[in-house]
Amino acid sequence: MGKKIDDLDIRELPPDLMEHAIKNLNEDPKRRAADVQAIRDWLKKQPHIKGSLDDQTIVNFLRGCKFSLERTKEKLDMYFTVKTALPEFFHGRDFKSKTMQEILDLAFFFPLPEPDEQGRRVFLLRGGMNDPNKIKMEDVFKANFMMMDMIIRKDDRAIVKGSVYVMDMGSLSMGHVSQMTPSFVKKVSVCSEEGFPVRPQSQNFINTPSFFTMIYNIFNTFAKEKIRQRNAVHGHNMESLYKNVPQRLLPSEYGGTAGPIEKINSDFVRELLEFNDWYLEDAKSGVDEKKRPGKPKTSQDLFGLEGSFRQLTVLRRKRVRLVHFLSFIRVLKAMADDVGNLKIRPLPPDLLEYAKKKLHEDPKRRASDVQAIREWLKKQAHINADPDDQLIISFLRGCKFSLEKTKEKFDMYYTMKTMVPEFFKNRDLTKDAALKEVLELGYFYPCGIDDEGRRVYLFIGGKDDPSKNCVVHMLKMNFMVMDYFMMNDDVSVVKGVVIVNDMSAMKMGHATQFLPSIIKKVSVCSEEGLPFRPQAMHMIKMPTFMETLFKLFQSFNKEKMNKRIHVHGKDLESLFKKVPKRVMPKEFGGDGPSDVELAEDFISKIYAFNDWYVADEKSGVDEKKRVGKSRTKEDLFGMEGSFRQLTLD
Structure with a gap:
């Protein structure tokens, strides 16, 4: 493994990763050994868990859970549970077997040689490389989870900084899709999100076929909101991808300078084969549900399936898959029929029901x-x-x-x-350095969904230097963000938005730029020119001098809007009565991802949308x-x- 660090057999992190782990993952080198021991002691007390973990793996689970002991325990329990509950993914794992050798030769999934500018590991996944008549999707995902097992043990960068995925869907066919039943997708989703300490920061879909959008929306119903927010669909626009993933990082087949796919994949395959003995030994790990304290977990508990697939006969398995496939096709057809010939995203059932009932759709x-x-x-x-x-x-x-x-x-x-x-022209981020600088301040981004299903945004006023940045650039970016959500976020349009405004960093230099004429323009443009439905606005940490400016804004608002504004001062507990604590960043006393994570993810989405702003110049x-x-x-x-x-x- 590595050298002894504080009596732990782990690898020493390079300075940049260590600093990130301390700052963003709550890692405390002085407490680390005690945390590892706490997890090890807990594992020994779980009679149902079969298997042991080395120090490095425990540390990586802790890092993946931001050193929350309880979340680490939950994830480890699920990690061992799925190994028994899903034998189709976790039994018979041998990369030297004929099927696995054929899958490795496909070069369907591998890390790229260099990290991105933020230090994150970049992976390329080429969906549909297998012949679905010869290699089952179950075996492809078995190989995928085997690769993840090696990555969580050997790749500190992927664990600490997170990972970025480029998903090439160019070879995906309905033959592949027919094997990815809703139950199959749910299993993959649960394993990936709840059983492994990976931290996907961005998923970029390229070369998407015509049927991809509908399938993508269905698959998204199984993903957590945080994961959905980190997805970007670029279609066949490689320039759009390059704004999220630098071109130089990609293989030569994708216009990059990382070398040919064959060489990159062969290097990764060599590592996997060297790790193969671990998979054979790991066959012993899992759980014995009869020994679990309390209620044993069933497939229904884990995946929402009827009964236990492990006990089905081959004939029954085929029938169940057929039923699920036909159900899946019916859902696809219903969604296709619902949108007709319109080129729009189908709404998920809950949003469509709301749109019918509340919006007269x-x-x-x-x-x-x-x-x-x-x-x-x-x-x-x-x-x-x-x-x-x-x-x-x-x-x-x-x-x-x-x-x-x-x-x-x-x-x-x-x-x-x-x-x-001044708000709506010259919005090309590749040409306007001042506008780009404002965007990268990370002052405005979505946090999550509240209990009523509305999108929650956080606006952090005063992040800019008023002596350098003009308020007009900030307002221009605000309207660019609104255009983005109008085109991409059905939740915001259908359910409405909730905005939390943090005013703590505002200075007099900011306030003096908000002339009455500018405020009037902002008010008219926002209320009369955009189809947004603001449901609530929460003002926190407002300096005394901002109260006059706030009243000025209110004087231009419609009465209905003013009734939806709530001033909380510095009382965050008052805010949490209106906005769930779970959606707010941890820097604001919440339980959500960090301010940096949320901002960086959203900034990448705006960059990817730049072509739309350029085309919109003509309107x-x-x-x-x-x-x-x-x-x-x-x-x-x-x-x-x-x-x-x-x-x-």
Whole structure:
């Protein structure tokens, strides 16, 4: 293993990894040996667990659980449990067997030689490389979990900094999909997320086939919200991928400089074969549910399956798979029928039910509503735009499927793109260094979903230096974020949003830039030009001098919006009565991921969306062509600088 460190037989981390582990994983070198011993003592007291772990593996589980002893115990219990509960993945593991040799030759999964700029391990997964008639998906995932077992024991970088995945779906066929029944997907999801101490930071899907979107949405129903937020679908746009994963890191077949796939894979295969004796020895590990204290765990408990698949006859297994496959196809067909010929994302059942009940969405009428808006737009001589179906459906949902309100909001949306160029033009992140600098401050990002299913965002005011960054760049980025969610986040559009505003870092230098004219523009653009449905806004840690500015903002808000604003001061317990503690970053007293993790993940998504911002530069209005009276800035925002009638009591 490694040398003795504090009486532990573990590898010494290089300085950058050690610093990250201390700062982000709560690792305390002075307490580490005691934590390992605590886990080892706990394992000895679990009569149902069969197997032992070396110091390095225990430390890596602790790191994967951010040194929470309870979470580590839960993950280790699941790790051993799935080894017995899922023999199709964890029994007969020998990389020297004929089937495993054939799978290794496919080069379907391997780490790339160099980490990314954030020090994270990058993996390439090439889905569908196997002939589904010859090699079962069960065996492919068996090999996958074998690889993960080696990685969690040998790759400190993947454990500490996390991993980034490039998922090439170019070879995926319906023959592969037919084997990935809902029960199969659920098993894979539970094993990956609950049984292994891996920390996926980003999953990037490329070369996606036409049927991928619907399948992707179904698979997402089994994934945790945190994982779903870290997914990015690039289609066939490699430039989009390169914004998330530097081109140089990729194999030459993907335009990179890391060398050919054959060489990269052969190096990885050599390591796996050297590790093969461990898999043979590990066959003894697992659990004996008869000895588990309390209630034994069943397949139903673990995977939501009826009965135990281990006890089914071969005929019964085939019938069950057929039933699941037919059910899966029915779901696919229902979702396809639901969206019809519209190029939109199918909503998961809970969101669709909500949209029908609360937003007056009628799937039978939806296509005609979209067409009605599209035809209306074509008749508006002053509007220069050709929105896709997804944008139109988002506006309809934001306006509760009122065609007239949707038309009004669309008109304002495109009008403000021309009238307020400081917010809506020159939004190319590759050309505007100041805008890029604002984005990388990580001041605005989604945290998670609250108990009512609404998206929660955190806005951290004052992260910028007011002497260097203009507030206009910050506001421009805010509207870019809103455009992103309008196009990509059905939860925000359907269920609405909750925003937590941390004002603790705000300075007078920030406040002085918020002129009344700017505040008025922000208010009009946000409330009248975007189909967002803010359900609540929570202000925390507001400095005294910000109270006047806050009242100024309120004076431009609609009454309904002001009623949804809550001021908590420094009382986070007051906030947690409205916003679940579990969704807030740990820096804000919450139980969620760190501020850095959330911000970095979201920043990568905005970079990947940059092509949309560039294309959107062309949209706007030509007031000379508007039917009737042309609109002016005074009509929209009032005379700039003249607020003589405004009182701030």
